[in-house]
Amino acid sequence: xxxxxxxxxxxxxxxxxxxxxxxxxxxxxxxxxxxxxxxxxxxxxxxxxxxxxxxxxxxxxxxxxxxxxxxxxxxxxxxxxxxxxxxxxxxxxxxxxxxxxxxxxxxxxxxxxxxxxxxxxxxxxxxxxxxxxxxxxxxxxxxxxxxxxxxxxxxx
Amino acid sequence: xxxxxxxxxxxxxxxxxxxxxxxxxxxxxxxxxxxxxxxxxxxxxxxxxxxxxxxxxxxxxxxxxxxxxxxxxxxxxxxxxxxxxxxxxxxxxxxxxxxxxxxxxxxxxxxxxxxxxxxxxxxxxxxxxxxxxxxxxxxxxxxxxxxxxxxxxxxxxxxxxxxxxxxxxxxxxxxxxxxxxxxxxxxxxxxxxxxxxxxxxxxxxxxxxxxxxxxxxxxxxxxxxxxxxxxxxxxxxxxxxxxxxxxxxxxxxxxxxxxxxxxxxxxxxxxxxxxxxxxxxxxxxxxxxxxxxxxxxxxxxxxxxxxxxxxxxxxxxxxxxxxxxxxxxxxxxxxxxxxxxxxxxxxxxxxxxxxxxxxxxxxxxxxxxxxxxxxxxxxxxxxxxxxxxxxxxxxxxxxxxxxxxxxxxxxxxxxxxx
Numbered sequence: 001x002x003x004x005x006x007x008x009x010x011x012x013x014x015x016x017x018x019x020x021x022x023x024x025x026x027x028x029x030x031x032x033x034x035x036x037x038x039x040x041x042x043x044x045x046x047x048x049x050x051x052x053x054x055x056x057x058x059x060x061x062x063x064x065x066x067x068x069x070x071x072x073x074x075x076x077x078x079x080x081x082x083x084x085x086x087x088x089x090x091x092x093x094x095x096x097x098x099x100x101x102x103x104x105x106x107x108x109x110x111x112x113x114x115x116x117x118x119x120x121x122x123x124x125x126x127x128x129x130x131x132x133x134x135x136x137x138x139x140x141x142x143x144x145x146x147x148x149x150x151x152x153x154x155x156x
Numbered sequence: 157x158x159x160x161x162x163x164x165x166x167x168x169x170x171x172x173x174x175x176x177x178x179x180x181x182x183x184x185x186x187x188x189x190x191x192x193x194x195x196x197x198x199x200x201x202x203x204x205x206x207x208x209x210x211x212x213x214x215x216x217x218x219x220x221x222x223x224x225x226x227x228x229x230x231x232x233x234x235x236x237x238x239x240x241x242x243x244x245x246x247x248x249x250x251x252x253x254x255x256x257x258x259x260x261x262x263x264x265x266x267x268x269x270x271x272x273x274x275x276x277x278x279x280x281x282x283x284x285x286x287x288x289x290x291x292x293x294x295x296x297x298x299x300x301x302x303x304x305x306x307x308x309x310x311x312x313x314x315x316x317x318x319x320x321x322x323x324x325x326x327x328x329x330x331x332x333x334x335x336x337x338x339x340x341x342x343x344x345x346x347x348x349x350x351x352x353x354x355x356x357x358x359x360x361x362x363x364x365x366x367x368x369x370x371x372x373x374x375x376x377x378x379x380x381x382x383x384x385x386x387x388x389x390x391x392x393x394x395x396x397x398x399x400x401x402x403x404x405x406x407x408x409x410x411x412x413x414x415x416x417x418x419x420x421x422x423x424x425x426x427x428x429x430x431x432x433x434x435x436x437x438x439x440x441x442x443x444x445x446x447x448x449x450x451x452x453x454x455x456x457x458x459x460x461x462x463x464x465x466x467x468x469x470x471x472x473x474x475x476x477x478x479x480x481x482x483x484x485x486x487x488x489x490x491x492x493x494x495x496x497x498x499x500x501x502x503x504x505x506x507x508x509x510x511x512x513x514x515x516x517x518x519x520x521x522x523x524x525x526x527x528x529x530x531x532x533x534x535x536x537x538x539x540x541x542x543x544x545x546x547x548x549x550x551x552x553x554x555x556x557x558x559x560x561x562x563x564x565x566x567x568x569x570x571x572x573x574x
Contacts, residue, residue, distance in 0.1 A: 037356070045360040069480035091503055092341035093362075094334070094482045106484035107338060108500045109567040122500050 053139040057082070057156055060140070067098050073130060073142060074098065081153035082132050084142045085116045090125040103127065115150050126150055194442040204448070206391060210440040211447050214402035214532065220295070221400065223454040224288035229387065230458040231281040238274040239376065246326070248372035250365045253328035254476040261473070268470065275471035277462050278320050282491050285316050293521070293546050296531045296539050297401035303522035305393040308386055310518045315383050317491065322375040324489050325368060329474040334486035336371070337363050342499060342507035350508070362479075403532035484566045493560030494553050500568050514549070
């Protein structure tokens with residue numbers, strides 16, 4: 001390099017280049033970190049589908065209140081109204097069991113009433129209600145991906 | 157070959173001198189008998205050059221360090237060795253993991269013993285790392301210039317806990333499954349990112365095959381790597397920060413014995429304890445053999461303790477996972493039972509709020525407490541306030557752990573163990 005050129009304007013240009021490459025490198029690092037997050041978030045999971053059918057309405061006569069531990073829902077039928085209440089404790093994810101007054105969690109003693117409203121213990125939220133529908137083949141379908149307001153029964 | 161050599165060494169003499177030549181090509185010194193050789197031994201050996209040539213006498217006082225940092229290191233080494241051996245027989249699959257646990261118990265030679273060693277060392281490491289932190293706090297050893305090494309230490313504690321937590325799931329028994337279900341749900345309470353974090357950690361919405369695989373990879377590859385890196389920085393900084401902390405008056409040699417001089421050597425870059433030329437009297441001793449014998453003693457003590465405990469007690473293994481029947485009560489690992497006890501009052505504050513606050517406080521300790529007094533002494537008067545606050549928090553934590561461990565029965569109701 002010609003030393004005479006150094007007097008002209010080499011420092012700002014070098015500084016700009018250094019600045020640009022720093023931004024480039026740092027940007028790539030951020031991009032790499034974000035792609036890691038994208039990579040680690042599974043696009044499909046291997047667990048059973050969140051939408052499933054549980055059988056014909058006749059399998060659940062009025063007055064039914066039955067907990068299905070595999071799907072972690074409690075199917076409730078009152079007259080011609082159906083509901084699916086989650087049996088996963090909103091506290092720390094244990095499975096609540098049906099008790100005389102509603103639901104009770106074995107892990108930290110949370111208690112819920114028949115509708116899943118918290119009546120005691122550390123649970124911060126009521127048990128969610130899942131969307132119930134009737135599939136074209138006449139079977140009851142529960143979708144755990146969409147919740148409905150508690151008390152919102154599905155009319156047969 | 158040089159033709160100028162007056163006598164060509166014969167093949168026979170080379171053979172005769174082979175053992176000696178090989179030995180001296182590996183170890184540059186004979187077993188040291190002079191101070192120069194003692195210095196040189198520490199300096200030229202890869203494993204020994206972690207050590208300074210000389211250490212302050214205070215560093216070797218068992219009552220000062222209690223050897224806790226070394227114990228934590230040796231427990232980690234036991235964990236690496238036994239862990240790698242267990243990996244030869246373990247399969248991170250929900251259908252096979254539990255059977256492999258039974259195989260370890262039934263068919264693998266020394267399997268049960270290795271698993272015991274791994275389990276008890278893991279529990280021991282959590283406890284010892286925590287006690288090491290207490291030692292450093294109560295002796296004020298985190299003060300300038302050692303602030304950042306305290307921060308590294310806090311990170312090491314967190315990584316140790318996470319390592320232990322990820323290992324907890326691997327046997328895939330009821331204890332493992334429900335402890336991790338409860339533990340990851342706690343993470344789910346973090347504001348904004350909680351549920352995302354839980355999903356990333358589990359690879360699914362519930363604990364299952366994906367979670368087992370992720371925990372396995374974290375446990376055997378990612379976290380040990382992070383831990384090794386942090387330990388390396390931790391040790392390196394002990395040297396660069398001038399060795400272990402010690403009382404102020406012991407930090408410098410008598411004034412008349414030092415003089416300023418330019419030193420062109422590696423020691424010139426090392427901060428403290430002081431630059432010494434010639435044979436000036438001071439309070440330091442040669443690392444070989446003093447420090448090495450102390451380390452050997454702690455090593456033998458640690459390994460013996462783990463061997464004895466592993467011979468006496470078997471690592472627990474409960475029923476295989478049944479996702480439909482949580483045990484009652486479902487309990488997290490003991491070191492998280494303090495958390496779980498707090499969580500039983502409020503999931504957010506007990507699981508995220510208070511622990512997060514505590515971790516932040518711990519990280520900031522050396523930047524909040526800027527006083528320079530009371531370094532190198534147990535429970536020094538000048539640090540009465542800081543020590544009292546820290547001791548209170550430690551005792552509170554222990555009380556919560558004891559309540560969660562012994563006083564909580566089915567449905568987390570209060571029961572008496574007596």
